[in-house]
Amino acid sequence: MTQKPSIPKGTRDFPPLEVAKRKFIMNTIQSQFEHYGFQPIETPSFENSSTLMGKYGEEGDRLIFKILNSGEYLKKVDESAFAKANYKEITPRISEKALRYDLTVPFARYVVQHQNDIEFPFKRYQMQPVWRADRPQKGRFREFYQCDADVVGSDSLWQEVEFVQLYDAVFTALKLEGVIIKMNNRKILSGIAEVIGASDKLIDFTVALDKLDKIGEDKVKQEMLDKGISQEAIDSASILFSLSGNFASQLEALKELLFTSEVGTEGIEEMLFINDAIQTLGLSTARLQLDVTLARGLNYYTGAIFEVSAPEGVQMGSIGGGGRYADLTGIFGLKDVSGVGISFGLDRIYLVLEELGLFPEEATQGVQVIFINFGDKESLYAMQAIKALRAQSIAAELYPDTAKMKKQMTHANRRSIPFVILAGDQEVADNTYTLKDMVTGTQDTVTLEELIKRLTANS
RNA sequence: GUGGUUGUAGCUCAGCUGGUUAGAGCGCUGGUUUGUGGUACCAGAAGUCGCCGGUUCGAACCCGGUCUUCCACCCCA
Numbered sequence: 001m002t003q004k005p006s007i008p009k010g011t012r013d014f015p016p017l018e019v020a021k022r023k024f025i026m027n028t029i030q031s032q033f034e035h036y037g038f039q040p041i042e043t044p045s046f047e048n049s050s051t052l053m054g055k056y057g058e059e060g061d062r063l064i065f066k067i068l069n070s071g072e073y074l075k076k077v078d079e080s081a082f083a084k085a086n087y088k089e090i091t092p093r094i095s096e097k098a099l100r101y102d103l104t105v106p107f108a109r110y111v112v113q114h115q116n117d118i119e120f121p122f123k124r125y126q127m128q129p130v131w132r133a134d135r136p137q138k139g140r141f142r143e144f145y146q147c148d149a150d151v152v153g154s155d156s157l158w159q160e161v162e163f164v165q166l167y168d169a170v171f172t173a174l175k176l177e178g179v180i181i182k183m184n185n186r187k188i189l190s191g192i193a194e195v196i197g198a199s200d201k202l203i204d205f206t207v208a209l210d211k212l213d214k215i216g217e218d219k220v221k222q223e224m225l226d227k228g229i230s231q232e233a234i235d236s237a238s239i240l241f242s243l244s245g246n247f248a249s250q251l252e253a254l255k256e257l258l259f260t261s262e263v264g265t266e267g268i269e270e271m272l273f274i275n276d277a278i279q280t281l282g283l284s285t286a287r288l289q290l291d292v293t294l295a296r297g298l299n300y301y302t303g304a305i306f307e308v309s310a311p312e313g314v315q316m317g318s319i320g321g322g323g324r325y326a327d328l329t330g331i332f333g334l335k336d337v338s339g340v341g342i343s344f345g346l347d348r349i350y351l352v353l354e355e356l357g358l359f360p361e362e363a364t365q366g367v368q369v370i371f372i373n374f375g376d377k378e379s380l381y382a383m384q385a386i387k388a389l390r391a392q393s394i395a396a397e398l399y400p401d402t403a404k405m406k407k408q409m410t411h412a413n414r415r416s417i418p419f420v421i422l423a424g425d426q427e428v429a430d431n432t433y434t435l436k437d438m439v440t441g442t443q444d445t446v447t448l449e450e451l452i453k454r455l456t457a458n459s
Numbered sequence: 460g461u462g463g464u465u466g467u468a469g470c471u472c473a474g475c476u477g478g479u480u481a482g483a484g485c486g487c488u489g490g491u492u493u494g495u496g497g498u499a500c501c502a503g504a505a506g507u508c509g510c511c512g513g514u515u516c517g518a519a520c521c522c523g524g525u526c527u528u529c530c531a532c533c534c535c536a
Contacts, residue, residue, distance in 0.1 A: 409496035
Protein backbone atom coordinates (compact mmCIF):
# COMPACT_ATOMS: atom_id res chain seq x y z
CA MET A 1 0.00 0.00 0.00
CA THR A 2 1.68 3.19 -1.13
CA GLN A 3 0.78 6.44 0.58
CA LYS A 4 0.43 9.67 -1.26
CA PRO A 5 3.58 11.63 -0.41
CA SER A 6 3.30 15.12 0.97
CA ILE A 7 5.20 17.71 2.96
CA PRO A 8 4.07 19.55 6.09
CA LYS A 9 1.87 22.56 5.64
CA GLY A 10 3.80 25.76 5.10
CA THR A 11 6.94 24.04 3.83
CA ARG A 12 8.17 23.87 0.25
CA ASP A 13 10.24 21.81 -2.12
CA PHE A 14 12.47 23.80 -4.43
CA PRO A 15 13.10 22.46 -7.93
CA PRO A 16 16.47 23.14 -9.62
CA LEU A 17 15.41 26.34 -11.36
CA GLU A 18 14.12 27.87 -8.14
CA VAL A 19 17.23 26.89 -6.22
CA ALA A 20 19.33 28.56 -8.91
CA LYS A 21 17.35 31.78 -8.61
CA ARG A 22 17.37 31.76 -4.82
CA LYS A 23 21.11 31.19 -4.85
CA PHE A 24 21.55 34.10 -7.20
CA ILE A 25 19.82 36.37 -4.67
CA MET A 26 21.68 34.93 -1.70
CA ASN A 27 25.05 35.14 -3.43
CA THR A 28 24.41 38.77 -4.30
CA ILE A 29 23.44 39.62 -0.73
CA GLN A 30 26.34 37.65 0.68
CA SER A 31 28.90 39.34 -1.51
CA GLN A 32 27.66 42.80 -0.47
CA PHE A 33 27.66 41.76 3.19
CA GLU A 34 31.28 40.80 2.82
CA HIS A 35 32.14 44.00 0.96
CA TYR A 36 30.85 45.89 3.94
CA GLY A 37 32.99 43.92 6.35
CA PHE A 38 30.47 41.50 7.83
CA GLN A 39 31.56 38.01 8.80
CA PRO A 40 29.39 34.92 8.62
CA ILE A 41 28.37 32.81 11.58
CA GLU A 42 26.01 29.89 11.85
CA THR A 43 24.00 28.73 14.84
CA PRO A 44 22.09 25.47 15.47
CA SER A 45 18.67 24.80 13.98
CA PHE A 46 17.35 24.31 17.46
CA GLU A 47 18.14 26.00 20.75
CA ASN A 48 17.29 25.31 24.36
CA SER A 49 13.67 26.35 24.84
CA SER A 50 14.72 28.67 27.65
CA THR A 51 16.82 30.64 25.16
CA LEU A 52 13.85 31.36 22.95
CA MET A 53 10.77 31.35 25.15
CA GLY A 54 9.63 34.73 26.39
CA LYS A 55 11.76 36.67 23.94
CA TYR A 56 9.06 37.36 21.38
CA GLY A 57 6.07 38.11 23.57
CA GLU A 58 3.08 35.91 24.26
CA GLU A 59 2.21 35.62 20.58
CA GLY A 60 5.76 34.64 19.77
CA ASP A 61 5.83 31.84 22.31
CA ARG A 62 2.80 30.30 20.66
CA LEU A 63 4.53 30.41 17.27
CA ILE A 64 7.70 28.66 18.40
CA PHE A 65 7.99 25.07 17.23
CA LYS A 66 8.69 22.93 20.27
CA ILE A 67 10.62 19.71 20.03
CA LEU A 68 9.28 16.82 22.06
CA ASN A 69 11.80 15.31 24.47
CA SER A 70 13.10 11.86 23.71
CA GLY A 71 12.45 8.82 25.82
CA GLU A 72 10.03 8.67 28.75
CA TYR A 73 9.12 12.30 28.50
CA LEU A 74 5.83 11.97 30.36
CA LYS A 75 7.55 10.99 33.57
CA LYS A 76 8.45 14.59 34.32
CA VAL A 77 4.88 15.80 34.18
CA ASP A 78 3.19 15.91 37.53
CA GLU A 79 -0.27 14.47 37.57
CA SER A 80 -2.21 17.51 38.65
CA ALA A 81 -0.88 19.55 35.74
CA PHE A 82 -1.65 16.70 33.40
CA ALA A 83 -5.14 16.28 34.76
CA LYS A 84 -5.84 19.97 34.28
CA ALA A 85 -4.42 19.74 30.75
CA ASN A 86 -2.50 22.91 31.56
CA TYR A 87 -0.20 23.24 28.57
CA LYS A 88 1.73 26.15 30.05
CA GLU A 89 2.88 23.90 32.85
CA ILE A 90 3.28 20.79 30.76
CA THR A 91 5.11 22.25 27.75
CA PRO A 92 8.39 23.09 29.50
CA ARG A 93 8.40 19.61 31.04
CA ILE A 94 8.03 17.65 27.86
CA SER A 95 9.91 19.99 25.53
CA GLU A 96 13.34 21.34 26.38
CA LYS A 97 14.40 22.28 22.86
CA ALA A 98 12.78 24.41 20.17
CA LEU A 99 13.42 25.34 16.55
CA ARG A 100 15.04 28.68 15.84
CA TYR A 101 12.34 31.36 15.49
CA ASP A 102 14.59 34.10 14.11
CA LEU A 103 18.31 34.82 13.81
CA THR A 104 18.50 37.75 16.19
CA VAL A 105 17.94 36.02 19.52
CA PRO A 106 20.34 33.16 18.71
CA PHE A 107 22.84 35.84 17.71
CA ALA A 108 22.41 37.60 21.04
CA ARG A 109 22.97 34.26 22.76
CA TYR A 110 26.07 33.69 20.63
CA VAL A 111 27.51 37.11 21.50
CA VAL A 112 27.02 36.62 25.23
CA GLN A 113 28.32 33.06 25.20
CA HIS A 114 31.42 33.95 23.19
CA GLN A 115 31.95 37.49 24.49
CA ASN A 116 35.54 36.83 25.49
CA ASP A 117 36.47 35.64 22.02
CA ILE A 118 34.66 38.32 20.05
CA GLU A 119 36.39 41.48 18.90
CA PHE A 120 33.94 44.36 19.23
CA PRO A 121 32.35 46.01 17.39
CA PHE A 122 31.34 42.69 15.87
CA LYS A 123 29.73 42.70 12.44
CA ARG A 124 28.14 39.41 11.58
CA TYR A 125 25.86 38.14 8.88
CA GLN A 126 23.81 34.98 8.90
CA MET A 127 21.63 33.31 6.26
CA GLN A 128 19.77 30.32 7.63
CA PRO A 129 16.23 28.99 7.77
CA VAL A 130 13.92 29.78 10.67
CA TRP A 131 10.63 28.14 11.66
CA ARG A 132 7.31 29.48 12.86
CA ALA A 133 4.21 27.52 13.80
CA ASP A 134 2.12 30.14 12.05
CA ARG A 135 -0.86 29.52 9.84
CA PRO A 136 0.54 29.77 6.30
CA GLN A 137 -0.69 32.42 3.91
CA LYS A 138 0.42 34.05 0.70
CA GLY A 139 4.14 34.74 1.01
CA ARG A 140 4.15 33.38 4.56
CA PHE A 141 5.57 30.01 5.37
CA ARG A 142 6.36 27.89 8.39
CA GLU A 143 9.93 27.44 7.18
CA PHE A 144 11.76 30.30 5.52
CA TYR A 145 15.19 31.88 5.25
CA GLN A 146 16.33 35.03 6.92
CA CYS A 147 19.33 36.99 5.67
CA ASP A 148 20.51 39.21 8.50
CA ALA A 149 23.42 41.57 9.05
CA ASP A 150 23.94 43.07 12.49
CA VAL A 151 26.58 45.05 14.38
CA VAL A 152 26.96 44.78 18.12
CA GLY A 153 29.10 46.87 20.41
CA SER A 154 28.82 50.29 18.80
CA ASP A 155 26.44 53.17 19.50
CA SER A 156 27.65 55.06 16.47
CA LEU A 157 25.06 56.37 14.07
CA TRP A 158 27.55 55.67 11.28
CA GLN A 159 26.27 52.12 11.49
CA GLU A 160 22.80 53.28 10.50
CA VAL A 161 24.36 55.23 7.64
CA GLU A 162 26.22 52.09 6.59
CA PHE A 163 23.03 50.01 6.60
CA VAL A 164 21.20 52.46 4.37
CA GLN A 165 24.09 52.20 1.94
CA LEU A 166 24.16 48.42 2.26
CA TYR A 167 20.48 48.19 1.34
CA ASP A 168 21.15 50.45 -1.65
CA ALA A 169 24.15 48.36 -2.69
CA VAL A 170 22.30 45.03 -2.55
CA PHE A 171 19.23 46.16 -4.46
CA THR A 172 21.40 47.95 -7.00
CA ALA A 173 23.41 44.76 -7.51
CA LEU A 174 20.14 42.86 -7.99
CA LYS A 175 19.14 45.46 -10.62
CA LEU A 176 16.03 46.15 -8.55
CA GLU A 177 15.91 49.91 -8.92
CA GLY A 178 13.76 52.40 -7.07
CA VAL A 179 13.27 50.55 -3.79
CA ILE A 180 12.19 52.81 -0.96
CA ILE A 181 14.13 52.64 2.29
CA LYS A 182 11.78 53.92 4.96
CA MET A 183 13.17 55.02 8.29
CA ASN A 184 11.65 55.98 11.58
CA ASN A 185 12.93 56.20 15.12
CA ARG A 186 11.52 54.74 18.27
CA LYS A 187 12.61 57.87 20.13
CA ILE A 188 10.45 60.02 17.88
CA LEU A 189 7.48 57.74 18.52
CA SER A 190 8.16 57.88 22.26
CA GLY A 191 8.41 61.64 22.06
CA ILE A 192 5.06 61.90 20.31
CA ALA A 193 3.39 59.66 22.87
CA GLU A 194 4.95 61.78 25.56
CA VAL A 195 3.82 65.19 24.30
CA ILE A 196 0.29 64.04 23.63
CA GLY A 197 0.14 62.50 27.08
CA ALA A 198 -0.17 58.86 26.02
CA SER A 199 3.20 57.43 27.03
CA ASP A 200 1.56 54.44 28.65
CA LYS A 201 -0.19 53.64 25.35
CA LEU A 202 2.91 53.92 23.16
CA ILE A 203 2.61 50.47 21.60
CA ASP A 204 -1.14 50.70 20.97
CA PHE A 205 -0.72 54.18 19.55
CA THR A 206 2.07 53.26 17.13
CA VAL A 207 0.56 49.94 16.06
CA ALA A 208 -2.59 51.83 15.08
CA LEU A 209 -0.61 54.59 13.38
CA ASP A 210 1.28 51.97 11.38
CA LYS A 211 -1.97 51.05 9.62
CA LEU A 212 -2.53 54.56 8.26
CA ASP A 213 -1.85 53.83 4.59
CA LYS A 214 -3.70 50.54 4.84
CA ILE A 215 -6.99 51.40 6.54
CA GLY A 216 -7.07 55.21 6.42
CA GLU A 217 -7.11 58.05 8.91
CA ASP A 218 -10.62 57.55 10.27
CA LYS A 219 -10.18 53.90 11.12
CA VAL A 220 -6.79 54.55 12.69
CA LYS A 221 -8.32 57.19 14.94
CA GLN A 222 -11.14 54.84 15.80
CA GLU A 223 -8.70 52.10 16.74
CA MET A 224 -6.82 54.55 18.96
CA LEU A 225 -10.05 55.48 20.73
CA ASP A 226 -10.89 51.80 21.15
CA LYS A 227 -7.53 51.26 22.79
CA GLY A 228 -8.27 53.94 25.34
CA ILE A 229 -6.35 56.86 23.88
CA SER A 230 -8.17 60.12 24.53
CA GLN A 231 -9.68 62.29 21.82
CA GLU A 232 -7.52 65.23 23.03
CA ALA A 233 -4.39 63.16 22.61
CA ILE A 234 -5.37 62.14 19.10
CA ASP A 235 -6.20 65.73 18.19
CA SER A 236 -2.88 67.02 19.44
CA ALA A 237 -1.12 64.48 17.25
CA SER A 238 -3.06 65.54 14.17
CA ILE A 239 0.07 66.75 12.41
CA LEU A 240 1.09 63.11 11.96
CA PHE A 241 -1.82 62.43 9.65
CA SER A 242 -0.89 65.18 7.24
CA LEU A 243 2.90 65.07 7.36
CA SER A 244 4.38 65.48 3.89
CA GLY A 245 7.43 66.73 2.09
CA ASN A 246 10.95 65.39 2.09
CA PHE A 247 12.94 63.87 4.92
CA ALA A 248 14.32 67.17 6.20
CA SER A 249 11.12 69.19 6.03
CA GLN A 250 9.14 66.48 7.84
CA LEU A 251 11.76 66.53 10.59
CA GLU A 252 11.44 70.29 10.72
CA ALA A 253 7.69 69.97 11.31
CA LEU A 254 8.16 67.30 13.94
CA LYS A 255 10.71 69.42 15.76
CA GLU A 256 8.00 71.92 16.64
CA LEU A 257 5.72 69.19 17.94
CA LEU A 258 8.44 67.54 19.98
CA PHE A 259 10.51 70.42 21.32
CA THR A 260 9.32 69.78 24.88
CA SER A 261 10.31 66.14 24.73
CA GLU A 262 13.93 65.30 25.41
CA VAL A 263 13.75 61.84 23.92
CA GLY A 264 11.78 63.05 20.90
CA THR A 265 14.32 65.76 20.16
CA GLU A 266 17.09 63.19 20.47
CA GLY A 267 15.32 61.04 17.89
CA ILE A 268 15.09 63.97 15.52
CA GLU A 269 18.77 64.77 15.97
CA GLU A 270 19.65 61.18 15.11
CA MET A 271 17.55 61.20 11.98
CA LEU A 272 19.02 64.52 10.88
CA PHE A 273 22.51 63.12 11.26
CA ILE A 274 21.70 60.04 9.20
CA ASN A 275 19.92 61.98 6.50
CA ASP A 276 22.68 64.59 6.19
CA ALA A 277 25.26 61.87 5.75
CA ILE A 278 23.21 60.05 3.12
CA GLN A 279 22.53 63.31 1.26
CA THR A 280 26.26 63.90 1.02
CA LEU A 281 27.21 60.33 0.17
CA GLY A 282 24.32 59.72 -2.24
CA LEU A 283 22.51 56.50 -3.10
CA SER A 284 22.77 54.62 -6.40
CA THR A 285 19.21 53.49 -7.04
CA ALA A 286 17.29 53.44 -3.75
CA ARG A 287 15.40 56.31 -2.17
CA LEU A 288 15.45 57.20 1.53
CA GLN A 289 12.21 58.36 3.13
CA LEU A 290 11.13 59.31 6.60
CA ASP A 291 7.93 57.56 7.61
CA VAL A 292 6.70 58.38 11.11
CA THR A 293 3.94 55.82 10.79
CA LEU A 294 6.48 53.02 10.54
CA ALA A 295 6.17 50.88 13.66
CA ARG A 296 7.77 47.48 13.74
CA GLY A 297 9.60 45.45 16.32
CA LEU A 298 8.59 47.87 19.04
CA ASN A 299 9.16 45.25 21.69
CA TYR A 300 12.90 45.55 21.20
CA TYR A 301 13.86 48.40 18.87
CA THR A 302 14.98 51.49 20.73
CA GLY A 303 16.34 53.80 18.04
CA ALA A 304 16.31 53.70 14.25
CA ILE A 305 13.73 51.53 12.51
CA PHE A 306 14.14 50.41 8.86
CA GLU A 307 11.74 49.01 6.37
CA VAL A 308 12.27 48.53 2.63
CA SER A 309 9.42 48.59 0.13
CA ALA A 310 9.47 47.26 -3.41
CA PRO A 311 9.57 49.92 -6.15
CA GLU A 312 6.31 51.71 -6.87
CA GLY A 313 3.98 49.69 -9.05
CA VAL A 314 4.93 46.34 -7.54
CA GLN A 315 2.27 44.87 -5.28
CA MET A 316 4.33 43.54 -2.42
CA GLY A 317 4.73 44.24 1.26
CA SER A 318 8.08 44.97 2.79
CA ILE A 319 11.12 43.22 1.36
CA GLY A 320 13.43 44.02 4.25
CA GLY A 321 13.53 45.56 7.68
CA GLY A 322 15.61 46.20 10.74
CA GLY A 323 16.52 48.61 13.49
CA ARG A 324 18.56 49.41 16.56
CA TYR A 325 18.13 47.66 19.87
CA ALA A 326 20.01 49.35 22.71
CA ASP A 327 20.15 46.32 24.93
CA LEU A 328 20.16 43.26 22.71
CA THR A 329 22.20 41.06 24.98
CA GLY A 330 20.81 42.23 28.31
CA ILE A 331 18.37 39.34 28.47
CA PHE A 332 21.37 36.99 28.57
CA GLY A 333 23.22 39.00 31.18
CA LEU A 334 25.55 41.18 29.09
CA LYS A 335 24.50 44.78 29.73
CA ASP A 336 24.83 47.91 27.67
CA VAL A 337 25.82 46.35 24.39
CA SER A 338 24.01 48.13 21.61
CA GLY A 339 23.08 46.37 18.38
CA VAL A 340 21.71 47.45 15.06
CA GLY A 341 20.86 45.29 12.10
CA ILE A 342 18.86 44.71 8.97
CA SER A 343 17.23 41.75 7.31
CA PHE A 344 16.40 40.80 3.72
CA GLY A 345 13.16 39.00 2.87
CA LEU A 346 14.45 36.37 0.48
CA ASP A 347 11.07 34.95 -0.57
CA ARG A 348 9.54 38.31 -1.28
CA ILE A 349 12.59 39.59 -3.15
CA TYR A 350 12.31 36.43 -5.25
CA LEU A 351 8.69 37.20 -6.11
CA VAL A 352 9.53 40.79 -7.04
CA LEU A 353 12.47 39.82 -9.27
CA GLU A 354 10.31 37.18 -10.90
CA GLU A 355 7.52 39.64 -11.56
CA LEU A 356 9.92 42.15 -13.10
CA GLY A 357 11.89 39.52 -15.05
CA LEU A 358 15.16 40.49 -13.42
CA PHE A 359 16.83 37.10 -13.04
CA PRO A 360 19.79 37.03 -15.42
CA GLU A 361 19.95 34.10 -17.79
CA GLU A 362 23.38 33.00 -16.60
CA ALA A 363 21.99 32.62 -13.06
CA THR A 364 19.78 29.74 -14.14
CA GLN A 365 21.96 28.06 -16.77
CA GLY A 366 22.74 24.44 -16.15
CA VAL A 367 24.79 22.12 -18.32
CA GLN A 368 26.00 23.67 -21.57
CA VAL A 369 26.26 20.62 -23.76
CA ILE A 370 25.15 16.98 -23.80
CA PHE A 371 26.60 14.15 -25.89
CA ILE A 372 24.26 11.68 -27.55
CA ASN A 373 24.99 8.08 -26.54
CA PHE A 374 25.42 5.79 -29.58
CA GLY A 375 26.96 2.86 -27.71
CA ASP A 376 29.98 2.09 -25.55
CA LYS A 377 32.63 2.58 -28.21
CA GLU A 378 31.24 5.96 -29.25
CA SER A 379 30.63 6.94 -25.60
CA LEU A 380 34.27 6.39 -24.70
CA TYR A 381 35.15 8.67 -27.59
CA ALA A 382 32.62 11.22 -26.30
CA MET A 383 33.95 10.97 -22.75
CA GLN A 384 37.39 12.03 -23.91
CA ALA A 385 35.91 15.19 -25.41
CA ILE A 386 33.80 15.75 -22.26
CA LYS A 387 36.91 15.54 -20.12
CA ALA A 388 38.60 18.16 -22.31
CA LEU A 389 35.54 20.44 -22.20
CA ARG A 390 35.23 20.19 -18.43
CA ALA A 391 38.90 21.07 -18.13
CA GLN A 392 37.97 24.32 -19.91
CA SER A 393 35.17 24.90 -17.36
CA ILE A 394 32.46 24.03 -19.85
CA ALA A 395 29.69 22.05 -18.18
CA ALA A 396 29.29 18.90 -20.30
CA GLU A 397 27.77 15.45 -19.90
CA LEU A 398 26.98 12.21 -21.69
CA TYR A 399 23.47 10.79 -21.94
CA PRO A 400 24.01 7.66 -19.87
CA ASP A 401 21.97 5.12 -21.83
CA THR A 402 22.05 4.06 -25.46
CA ALA A 403 18.47 5.16 -25.92
CA LYS A 404 16.70 6.15 -29.07
CA MET A 405 17.91 9.32 -30.61
CA LYS A 406 14.49 10.91 -30.26
CA LYS A 407 14.41 10.22 -26.54
CA GLN A 408 17.86 11.68 -26.06
CA MET A 409 17.06 14.80 -28.08
CA THR A 410 13.81 15.30 -26.22
CA HIS A 411 15.68 15.01 -22.94
CA ALA A 412 18.16 17.70 -24.04
CA ASN A 413 15.31 19.88 -25.18
CA ARG A 414 13.38 19.61 -21.94
CA ARG A 415 16.38 20.48 -19.90
CA SER A 416 16.99 23.50 -22.12
CA ILE A 417 20.51 22.37 -22.83
CA PRO A 418 21.69 24.78 -25.53
CA PHE A 419 23.98 22.35 -27.43
CA VAL A 420 23.92 18.68 -28.37
CA ILE A 421 26.88 16.81 -29.77
CA LEU A 422 26.52 13.79 -32.00
CA ALA A 423 29.53 11.53 -32.35
CA GLY A 424 28.75 8.21 -34.04
CA ASP A 425 30.69 5.87 -36.37
CA GLN A 426 31.45 8.55 -38.90
CA GLU A 427 32.68 11.16 -36.42
CA VAL A 428 34.81 8.60 -34.55
CA ALA A 429 36.40 7.55 -37.83
CA ASP A 430 37.06 11.18 -38.83
CA ASN A 431 38.04 12.32 -35.33
CA THR A 432 35.36 15.02 -35.42
CA TYR A 433 32.17 16.05 -33.58
CA THR A 434 28.82 17.21 -34.90
CA LEU A 435 27.67 20.22 -32.88
CA LYS A 436 23.98 21.05 -32.96
CA ASP A 437 22.63 24.37 -31.74
CA MET A 438 19.29 23.54 -30.13
CA VAL A 439 17.96 27.06 -30.42
CA THR A 440 18.55 27.62 -34.13
CA GLY A 441 18.50 23.94 -35.07
CA THR A 442 21.66 24.30 -37.19
CA GLN A 443 24.56 21.90 -36.91
CA ASP A 444 28.02 21.29 -38.33
CA THR A 445 30.91 18.93 -37.94
CA VAL A 446 34.09 20.24 -36.33
CA THR A 447 37.35 19.17 -34.65
CA LEU A 448 37.77 19.04 -30.86
CA GLU A 449 39.80 22.22 -30.94
CA GLU A 450 37.10 24.06 -32.88
CA LEU A 451 34.44 22.59 -30.56
CA ILE A 452 36.12 24.03 -27.47
CA LYS A 453 36.54 27.36 -29.20
CA ARG A 454 32.87 27.59 -30.11
CA LEU A 455 31.55 26.55 -26.73
CA THR A 456 33.94 28.86 -24.92
CA ALA A 457 32.78 31.79 -27.06
CA ASN A 458 29.23 30.88 -26.19
CA SER A 459 29.49 30.53 -22.45
C1' G B 460 -5.78 31.52 17.91
C1' U B 461 -10.76 33.57 15.04
C1' G B 462 -13.78 33.52 10.44
C1' G B 463 -14.28 31.83 5.50
C1' U B 464 -12.63 28.77 1.21
C1' U B 465 -10.75 24.47 -1.58
C1' G B 466 -9.90 19.05 -2.61
C1' U B 467 -12.21 14.72 -9.25
C1' A B 468 -6.19 11.41 -14.11
C1' G B 469 0.85 13.57 -13.44
C1' C B 470 -1.12 19.13 -14.13
C1' U B 471 -5.37 22.76 -14.95
C1' C B 472 -10.29 21.95 -14.51
C1' A B 473 -15.74 20.11 -16.33
C1' G B 474 -19.34 16.85 -14.11
C1' C B 475 -27.24 19.14 -14.53
C1' U B 476 -32.14 19.57 -8.25
C1' G B 477 -28.35 12.46 -5.87
C1' G B 478 -29.57 7.90 -11.00
C1' U B 479 -26.01 2.82 -15.55
C1' U B 480 -19.45 1.87 -17.82
C1' A B 481 -16.72 9.74 -14.22
C1' G B 482 -15.08 13.49 -18.90
C1' A B 483 -11.89 17.47 -21.54
C1' G B 484 -7.34 20.04 -22.53
C1' C B 485 -2.31 19.70 -21.52
C1' G B 486 1.27 16.07 -20.17
C1' C B 487 2.81 10.78 -20.48
C1' U B 488 3.85 6.05 -23.58
C1' G B 489 4.19 4.04 -28.54
C1' G B 490 3.94 4.93 -33.84
C1' U B 491 4.15 8.02 -38.73
C1' U B 492 10.38 9.20 -38.84
C1' U B 493 15.67 2.17 -36.60
C1' G B 494 21.51 9.57 -36.74
C1' U B 495 17.87 14.53 -34.98
C1' G B 496 14.25 17.73 -30.24
C1' G B 497 10.97 22.05 -30.06
C1' U B 498 5.47 22.10 -34.93
C1' A B 499 1.68 18.12 -37.28
C1' C B 500 -1.16 13.40 -37.51
C1' C B 501 -2.61 8.36 -35.44
C1' A B 502 -3.12 4.98 -31.34
C1' G B 503 -2.82 3.81 -26.12
C1' A B 504 -2.26 3.80 -20.72
C1' A B 505 -3.88 6.27 -16.65
C1' G B 506 -8.79 8.12 -11.31
C1' U B 507 -11.12 3.48 -4.09
C1' C B 508 -13.81 11.61 -7.03
C1' G B 509 -8.65 13.99 0.03
C1' C B 510 -9.72 10.50 4.27
C1' C B 511 -13.36 8.37 8.01
C1' G B 512 -18.31 7.86 9.26
C1' G B 513 -23.70 8.93 8.37
C1' U B 514 -28.45 9.69 5.35
C1' U B 515 -30.49 6.95 0.94
C1' C B 516 -32.94 1.61 -3.03
C1' G B 517 -28.71 4.42 -4.98
C1' A B 518 -23.57 9.53 -3.12
C1' A B 519 -18.16 12.73 -6.80
C1' C B 520 -22.87 15.47 -5.54
C1' C B 521 -26.54 15.79 0.84
C1' C B 522 -24.91 15.75 6.45
C1' G B 523 -20.93 15.34 10.47
C1' G B 524 -15.84 14.86 11.60
C1' U B 525 -10.77 15.10 10.07
C1' C B 526 -6.65 16.44 7.03
C1' U B 527 -5.20 19.69 3.03
C1' U B 528 -5.26 24.38 -0.10
C1' C B 529 -5.98 29.37 -0.42
C1' C B 530 -7.87 34.11 1.71
C1' A B 531 -8.97 37.78 5.64
C1' C B 532 -7.99 39.03 10.90
C1' C B 533 -4.14 38.74 14.76
C1' C B 534 0.92 38.91 14.14
C1' C B 535 4.91 38.98 11.06
C1' A B 536 9.62 37.97 6.99
